[in-house]
Amino acid sequence: MTLPRATLRLQLHHDFTFDDALAQLDYFAALGVSHLYLSPITTAQPGSMHGYDTVDYGAVSAELGGEDALRRLADTVHARGMGLIVDMVPNHMGVGGSHNAWWLDILEWGRHSAFARHFDVDWHSPDPALRGKVLMPFLGAQYGEELAAGRIELKFDAANARFFVQYGPHVGPICPTDYAALLQSANRADLTALAAAFQGLTTQPDDQVRAAAARAALREFVEREGAAPIEFVLQSYRSDDPVARDRLHRLLERQHFRLAWWRTATDEVNWRRFFDVSSLAGVRVERHDVFEAVHKLIFRLYADGVIDGLRIDHIDGLADPREYCERLRHRLASLRPGEPYIVVEKILARGEALREDWAVQGTTGYDFMNDVGALLHDPAGAAPLAHSWTEITGEDAPFAQVSLDARREILTASLAAELDHAARALHRIAREQPATRDYTFAAVHRCVAQLAMHFPVYRIYPANGLRSALDNRYFEVALGAARKALPRASLGALDQVDGWLGARAPEAGGGNNGNPGKAARTANTGSARQAGQNQAAPPLSHAMIAQRTALALFSQLTAPLAAKATEDTALYRYGRLLSRNDVGTDPDDFSLDVEAFHAANVQRQRTTPYALLATATHDHKRGEDVRARLAVLSEIAPEWRETLRAWSTLNQPQRRGDTAQWSPGPAAEAMLYQTLVGCWPPGLDPADEAGVQSLAERVAQWQLKALREAKQRTSWIAPDEDYESECKAFLFDILSPQRRDGFLRELSAFVARIAPAGALNTLLQTTLRMTSPGVPDLYQGTELWDFSLVDPDNRRPVDYAQRAASLDDATPAAKLADWRDARVKQAVIHRLLALRECAPGLLREGEYWPMEVRGALAAHVVAFARRHGDSWAVVVGTRHAAALLDRDMPRVAAQAWGDTAVALPKGCPASALHDWLADVDHTAGSDAAQGKQGDQAHWLALRDVLAALPVAVLTNVAREHTQA
Structure with missing residues (x-):
């Protein structure tokens, strides 16, 4: 490997x-x-x-x-x-358009396409209009309107001798079973003769071969005679003539696809999508x-x-x-x-x-991104920030409730078809046996909806149709909540659904109608896994297949529901502190103490020492340095509360609308201020009109996405363009040149006050990513400041020439004085990657040792050691230091550390420990030097170790001089 x-x-x-x-x-x-x-x-x-x-x-x-x-x-x-x-x-694959050959083939040949089973298509839809068809929900308006407007056209691809219908970039191949009628419609002898080869075709594989041969003859004819004769066919199906338009409609009704308005997808799509994206179709891998x-x-x-x-x-x-x-x-x-x-x-x-x-x-690495981010947050800020959010918005619900409300909405507004598919699979099981056949689809549907709504994780992972004990731990949470939410009359159906969703194996007869219970669920522990390893397993029964299908559909419902409701909705509604609102985070888990961070790293070292460690990704909602800066607000919650009040009052004249419902509204305005504080570039002068304008345009792009994802006053499905326009106008007004001596000055001054503490958080976060168990992952360009926002902002072009020019072998400590240019961050990455190269096993596989910290500022330190053979690394970092900084430097003054010190683990060398970030050596003192008695442990005084930087990585690995 x-x-x-x-x-x-x-x-x-x-x-x-x-x-x-x-x-x-x-x-x-x-x-x-x-x-x-x-x-x-x-x-x-x-x-x-x-x-x-x-x-x-x-x-x-x-x-x-x-x-x-x-x-x-x-x-x-x-x-x-x-x-x-x-x-x-x-x-999933991209569908729609005209470039996916697999998808086009099933549109052309339906259930008999060679690729029909490549996609999760329900060919047996309960809707007669979709039976044996694929929904194509790509029309911009109602089908009849688009047909009458002439935007759905019959066309001919001469190179491949194919008739197809086109709507914008989307194409639907006409099945060759209709070619004979098409060619005959022109009333030309030459085309009628060609039609004979297509007569009597079916969609069966043998006839698909016949169709290919007939197409070859048609292609030769067009090459010889030109496309003019085919134009007679196309004219017979033009949409500007009522008779021809009706003929086109009847032709479309015979195809293996159904063109439909894009809004129909929520309720009627009969194939699995990626989340609720109708241009991405699930693949049956x-x-x-x-x-x-x-x-x-x-x-x-x-x-x-x-x-x-x-x-x-x-x-x-x-x-x-x-x-x-x-x-x-x-x-x-x-x-x-x-x-x-x-x-x-x-x-x-x-x-x-x-x-x-x-x-x-x-x-x-999203799990590490969550842990290290939470470590930066001061738990003392959680309650006052929540109180401030309630003051502003009038909402006091915890994030869990906001997320639950979003799940309820998403199930009906975005994933109704997916919910129906899962419920229908379970209802089919009910209908198989006399004992359960009277459980109605509506009853099963209610049960599945409540289970999915309350599911505490993305999904479970049953084996052979059975849930494991670990699956049951999560399923029981949803089951308990569903029992409370459903009427008593539905509890019998819920118990059956529980059984069919893997509480027990189906009976030999296929009914699986025994009384479900916790004993049956826990009895499954390990049996499914063992069965999965049995290479001579007997063929699956119909009941087993039905149960596995239902389980897969349920799991493929809960996962996108969790993602859409949490990541793409609730995280845009709840704004206590946006640095805890990102992919893989739970804003209710506001902070993480040092002991919990150590425990997570110990677990990583034990189970996944080669997993990635990320702090920025192509999917993040805020760049790693935006989050690091916003985390400082948790340390100054009272000041931030007063700042929000002052800015809200200052910018009140720029609001749009009436007092009852003004734009952007209290929640959106509060989140806008956090965003501006988080992404304001270091050194941006409020008088720099071009720079402020560029920032405003980036933030406007974020704002539009944030408002639509929140789905409250506007959304992607039903955009309120007036509201969106008013929000954008508010943003540009408060950032206009006329505000340079007002809000802009206040904003930039506030950022200047917290930016050093934010930079300190960045250096700590970066160092921990480079030294924790696992493989550090860098997202493009983030070795310098990452003040990006959600995509597409976080996918902007990277200036690699700038980064290459700033890379040298100077120490990070030497670059701290100019921290605003971010070269100190790049230097930390460069140095620690060099250490990883010199001692490959040390930081990737080495044992993880949490270190004891003593002294007045012990609460502001995170420290651990890594050991691999005789190689050691001691990692020490500063946290929650906004009130301790040395003037405007992202560092605590050496003397401020006082008696604070960290204890070296037993066996770690006490002398000649070289700091790779400052190029200085340190020697630990004994307990006696610290005024202690006992086992003579060795201690590193932080007034020495953290004198040059807020972070230190001390090792006994010799650093060879390398040139960048």
Whole structure:
């Protein structure tokens, strides 16, 4: 296995290709990363800026440079002793448009398409209008309106001899079973003769072969005669003539797709989507043939040594993540020697750990991002900040309630069809047996809705249709809440649904109608896993298949519900402190004490020492340095409360609307102020009109997304453009040049006061990411300040020339005086990556030892040691220091530390400990020197260790002089 020392995430698109990455390789190598970590490389929808809308798994994206360019990059990367990790998207593909051949084939041939089982399509919809069809919810208005307006047109692709209907960029292939009627409609002998070859076609595979031969003859005819004869056909279906338009409508009604208004997707979509995105269709990668087709290119590139590892996107969207990971590891391991490196994108809820039976190295690091972020927050600020939020908004609900309310809304407003699919699968089980057939669909639907609404984690991971004891721990939470929420008359149905969702195995007869109970649930512990390892397992019964299907659909409902309700809704409604509102966080978990942080790191070292450690990602809602600065507000909550009041009063004249419902409204205004404080660039002068204007435009982009995601006064589905316009006007008014001596001056002055403490938080966060158990991940460009906002702001072009020019071998301590230019942050990363290179096992695999801290300022210190053989590293950092800073420097003055000291673990050398960040040596004193008695432990005085920087990394590993 090629273990990364550190990864660098790059967002690839047509403006930053493989060759662009290659051009920056000298800098990446000099910085010290070992692996480039690339966004998806497969062919995506044209113009995609992220690559997650794959349309062809079998080809490297031509927009990124194609396979030749990828191999050029890989060859140079490997020549430097580095590696490549690529992002893989097995859960969904981009659909709509005209570029996904698999999708177009099922639109053309329906259930008999060779790819019909590649996607999660419900071909047996209870809606007769969708039976055997695929909903195409891409119309901008009602179908009849768009048809009458002539925006749905029949066209002909001469190169491929295909008729298709087009609506904007979307195409729907006409099934060849209709070609005979189409060609005959022109009343031309030559076309009527061609029609004969299409007569009597069905959608069966043999007839698809016949259709291909008939198409070949049609293509030859068009090549010989030109397209003019076909125009007679198209004229027979033009939309400006009522008769022809009716003919076109009847033709469309016979197809294997149903064109529909985009709003119908919420209620009627009959295929699994990625969340509620109707341009991304779920892929059935649990099927062996689909798995192989999806990974064919990746397997070839891995076998050829082009790529060295995989990051698996949205693992919770898969039917069986455990089985997928095992299969993937087995296939990769069979292709070349060594264990493959695999990490998964997984959001872990409070108290949840990555399942230990998944065959992966760990997660992509959201869990660490949450922990280190919470560590920066002062728990004393939680209550006063909550009180301030209630004062402003009138809302006093904890985040859990806000999230629950959002779940209730999302189930009905965005995921109603997905809820129906899960309920229908369970209702089919009910109908199988006389004992349960009278449980109605509505009753089952109510039960599933309540379970999903109260589910405490993204999903469970049953094996062989049974829940494990760990699954039951989470399921019982939802079950208990559902029992309280449902009427007594529904509890019988709920008990049955509990059974069908894996509380017990189905009976041999298929009914699974015994009385469910906790004893039955706990009895499943381990049995499902053992059954999954039985290679001679008997064929699955109908009842087992039905139960597994229902479980998969339920899990594929709870995961997107959690994401949409929490990440994409509630986090935009609740604003106590926005630095605790990000992917993978729970704002109710406001802070984390040092002991809990140590415990989490001990667990990482034990279970996932090679997982990624992230503090910034392509999906974050606020850059790592925005969050670090906003965390300072937890230390000065009373001052922030008064500041909010003053700014609200100052900017009241700029509000729009009446006093009853003004724009932007109290919550949106309060969150706007936090955002401005968090992302105000260091050194931006309020008199710099161009700079302030540029910032306002970025914040306006965030504001629009935030307002729509909150789904309160506007939304993506039903935008209130007047309200949005008023909010934007408010923003630009308060940041206009006329306010340079008013709000702008107040804003910049406040930021200037807290920015040093924010920078200190950044240096601590950076150091902990570099030294905690795991593999540090850098997001592109964030080695300098990351004051980005949610995408697309966090995917802006990176100035690598600036970063390369600022990289040298000077110590971070030497750069602290000019901390506003962020070179000190880059230097910390550079130095600690050099340490990781000198002692590869020390910070990646070394034992983790929490360290005792004593003295007056002990509460402001986090300290631990890492040990690997005879190599030691002692990590010490400052936290919660806003009131202790040395003037406007992100550092506590040496004398202020007083008697504060950290105890070295037994066995750690007490002398010649070299600080890699300041290039000075330290020697620990004994207890006697500290005025103590006892076991003569050795102590490091922080007045010495933290004299140069707010962080220190002391080791007995010799630092060789290296040139950047």
